[in-house]
Amino acid sequence: MLLAVDAGNTNVVFAVHDGVEWRGRWRIATRADRTSDEYAVWLLALFQFSGLKPTDIDRCVIGTVVPAALYNLRRLAREWFSCEPLVARSTIDWGFEIRVDRPAEVGADRLLNALAAHHHYRGPLVVIDFGTATTFDVVDEDGAYLGGVIAPGINLSLEALHKAAARLPRIGIGRPQAVIGRDTIAAMQSGIFWGYVGMIEGIVARIRSEHEAPLKVIATGGLAPLFAEGTTIIERIDPDITLEGLRLIAARNPAPAPPRNPRDSA
CATH class of the missing domain: 3.30.420.40 (ATPase, nucleotide binding domain)
Structure with a gap:
């Protein structure tokens, strides 16, 4: 196993x-x-x-x-x-091209998402990952990784808002009942939720414009279902996409040989 x-x-x-x-x-x-x-x-x-x-x-x-x-x-x-x-690092066999200026700088999670998304859904596509950072990763029709966008994650934005403004409380994220908040918490929730929905729609629209081709949109991460409620741009939610990428990369690459010294960290 x-x-x-x-x-x-x-x-x-x-x-x-x-x-x-x-x-x-x-x-x-x-x-x-x-x-x-x-x-x-x-x-x-x-x-x-x-x-x-x-x-x-x-x-x-x-x-x-x-x-x-x-x-x-x-x-x-x-x-x-x-x-x-x-x-999982840029030097192993991914089975696709990493078409960016510095492949070694691309996070393993982004490459794993790209691999699994292309395997299951085929490109061209965009993978949105709602993690500590919110990332948008673009995969070409042939599975090549083309780069993407990194934005602050939702929880980072909430924490920054609370810490930078003395009178704003720490809140949880949720879909507000209305865009116009009738109190401070509702106004903050609206700003975060609809602000991120606007960011998602705007960035995907600009990616599609640059790519000049239809792009499927796949979302992953714990908050993906919440934000999918606020927009029709997300076509599929896949909570296991990074794990699937790990499974696929293990199937593609041989098991490494153990180091001569078992205490080696390299």
Whole structure:
């Protein structure tokens, strides 16, 4: 079975695929100083609840946008699952061209989203990922990654609004009943929700104009269903698209050889 690890800025998601389906998905807050043993105590307890054992795992693939977390995630794979993890980075075989000026700078999550979106939906398309940042990634008809847009995530914007304005409270995100807010919280919720809907529609419209071709729009991330309620521009929501990218990249690339020194972090 495959252990897929998606380490984002906010959460690390672990998932197990048995070759047919995902057997379980679990998430924990991202902390760069979390040790491999801490991950193992938490994860193996969840394995037991799902009827899984460490010996069931024979492959591991890691995608991370937090370089400092990689060392202990690698140690987790080596010491607790006895396998050398494949790390999703620009130098492995993606099966498509990365047509940007500096491929090494593209976040693994964006490439994984592009890979899975093209595999399942075919291009040309745009993948919107509502994560710590809100990203728009453009995939050509042949599956090539063309670049995209990075904007502040919704929760970052909410926190910045609260911290920068002394009288504005910290609020949760939700779809307001009306655009015109009748109190401070309703006005803030309207500004965030409809502001992001406007941003989504505006950026996708400009991407379509530059690309000069019809583009499907796929959305992922925890807030994708909420914002899909406010616009018809999102055609499909796929919550597992990054994990699917990890599964596909593991199937495409051979398992790496273990290092000579098992304590090596490279």
